[in-house]
């Protein structure tokens with residue numbers, strides 16, 4: 182009983198010892214904050230990766246692709262049974278995107294993905310990342326009138342409301358050019374006429390035919406071409422669109438700061454613009470095919486790697502252009518089959534089952550889970566977290582030595598009391614218990630306070646970042662770098678328990694030696710101690 | 712001081728007394744553990760024979776006690792006197808089992824206590840022994856009441872303590888009232904005067920109803936007046952509760968008021984008769 186009473190009394194009267202616990206507290210709080218932020222980053226990243234990647238992918242490297250996707254799909258469904266949530270087929274290709282901006286031509290490398298717009302959304306969170314609200318419900322590769330993320334001022338106008346005036350403007354420009362050319366020609370002919378007449382008057386009737394025809398063809402060139410094109414392909418950009426393409430938002434915009442230092446996206450492409458995509462056909466050797474597409478939406482997963490390379494088009498278009506459709510059966514080949522499992526299903530088991538079903542030695546397909554695909558990155562992040570944890574725990578251990586020193590001093594200070602307690606019949610074990618209990622209490626209080634501080638910090642981390650920004654005038658969390666609007670955090674209860682217990686354990690360990698010393702103290706010498 | 716004489720038995724002749732206690736010669740070479748006291752466990756509550764104790768410092772050994780015989784009669788006040796550094800405190804610590812003698816035996820109520828295992832010695836101190844010190848040695852974090860309760864808390868676990876909270880607190884209050892600190896129950900030691908602290912220490916020493924009280928210069932740090940009142944308190948405890956008291960003191964007059972006096976000189980003991988009183992009738 183006296184142990185408890187004395188522990189509590191020491192705790193109450195010796196607040197100074199809490200100063201040593203503060204180091205543990207800070208350590209604990211830091212650990213919690215770091216872990217929460219790291220977990221937040223990791224989980225957000227995983228979520229995004231997973232959102233884009235389906236659970237399992239059945240992939241082939243052959244240029245012709247998987248010729249009978251239907252057959253594979255049936256076998257997959259038969260093998261995995263009702264754990265399958267959705268299956269879709271896609272064609273992925275390396276490709277090159279070309280677009281005009283400010284009169285310059287720009288080229289960029291992209292991953293062209295042909296998707297089945299009906300089923301693709303069932304295997305990934307793809308549609309969640311589209312800008313147009315209707316496309317989020319059900320993707321269509323048709324350009325919408327307007328309504329692309331109205332909250333983004335920089336993106337407006339977009340859609341038909343942007344395409345129509347642009348087309349009209351271009352047409353007008355072309356008309357002006359044509360008129361100009363016609364006028365030039367007329368003037369030239371008039372001039373020729375005049376020269377002829379003059380020559381007739383002069384009597385020298387020898388115009389240079391070579392110079393004449395050359396000049397004529399040059400001058401006539403543009404207008405001829407324009408007329409021809411108009412006759413052959415009456416594509417009217419004002420009312421028609423090319424095949425739709427959904428571009429990663431990083432392809433069509435850059436994130437930067439405006440004059441007021443506000444983070445802004447600058448769109449140099451917007452829904453309604455046309456782009457050229459060059460991709461290989463299915464022949465051997467492959468040849469480049471050139472196709473025009475109309476941007477119908479942007480895709481923003483906030484994974485910059487994906488956002489700056491992915492471009493989605495209808496699968497039929499790719500199969501058709503590349504010649505992947507079997508002329509006899511009319512079945513289009515695909516390069517991979519993506520599978521989504523029902524929630525809570527064992528990813529690795531399903532993958533192994535499929536590997537068993539399609540052994541790599543027999544089939545030309547490879548089965549991977551999304552974790553396999555992103556394995557190295559996830560492992561790197563995991564590694565980073567582990568190292569940080571070790572370092573921070575070392576800091577707490579250092580704090581533990583601080584506690585050790587403080588405890589020794591308290592024991593020395595309490596020497597006479599220890600002697601008195603022994604003279605009153607307290608056992609050595611009882612004395613040790615007092616100081617151990619004191620350590621436990623201090624550790625608990627310290628890590629409890631640390632826990633609360635850490636949680637508060639995590640809870641208000643974005644506000645705190647703002648305050649720090651305000652004080653230092655420097656950006657703590659640069660949204661142009663991270664593609665996150667705010668610092669993501671994720672608090673795992675298991676981590677909290679682990680961290681708290683760990684730091685209490687350190688406090689206890691630090692109090693063991695002083696406790697033993699207190700217990701070993703000779704009562705007589707303790708009583709004589711001044 | 713004279714009121715204690717009421718409990719004193721009739722006189723003995725000096726010759727008998729001289730026979731029972733051999734005067735120790737300081738020049739005695741060997742502190743042989745011969746029994747110079749003839750202890751009687753019925754008469755002597757605590758007795759020791761042939762106690763030696765030396766402190767070792769840097770290989771040189773400082774002998775403090777060189778064969779001390781000691782006995783304290785039941786229900787009597789025994790004074791230990793001697794020069795400073797003569798080993799009075801050391802002897803008291805040995806009697807209180809706070810330390811172990813290098814050789815010799817200590818018996819309490821017929822049982823040898825110096826060789827008991829540590830835990831039993833702890834128990835013995837807690838249950839049979841009360842100790843008070845020159846510098847009171849109260850626990851500064853606790854109030855008067857809690858200080859007095861401390862030995863009771865030590866003897867009981869949390870649960871049995873809570874179960875018996877009422878009787879324990881009642882007896883603590885009884886002792887505190889008895890030492891005259893009823894109005895100071897919830898004060899901290901630092902708020903008390905020296906005399907009040909010593910009274911608290913006495914109450915604490917008595918809470919577990921011990922049969923013997925060891926006091927190391929209980930009045931040494933107090934003024935004449937206060938010291939006298941503390942002494943009267945001890946005497947009344949001795950008289951009313953039959954408490955056996957062993958008291959180290961420097962004060963000759965204090966010693967003279969006790970039932971018997973033991974003088975330590977040169978690590979040996981001489982028992983001196985007090986005025987009109989003495990140890991019991993000797994050799995039996």
Ligand SMILES: Nc1ncnc2c1ncn2[C@@H]1O[C@H](COP(=O)(O)OP(=O)(O)OP(=O)(O)O)[C@@H](O)[C@H]1O
Pocket residue numbers: 706766767768773775793794795796797798799800801802
């Ligand atoms: N731990 C120790 N180490 C060495 N010598 C010690 C130790 N404790 C006590 N002594 C010595 O033992 C002797 C007896 O000490 P003790 O305290 O018993 O004397 P005392 O009679 O109580 O003196 P006082 O009247 O001043 O209290 C002293 O000479 C002291 O120096």
Ligand SMILES: [Mg+2]
Pocket residue numbers: 799800801927
């Ligand atoms: Mg002393």
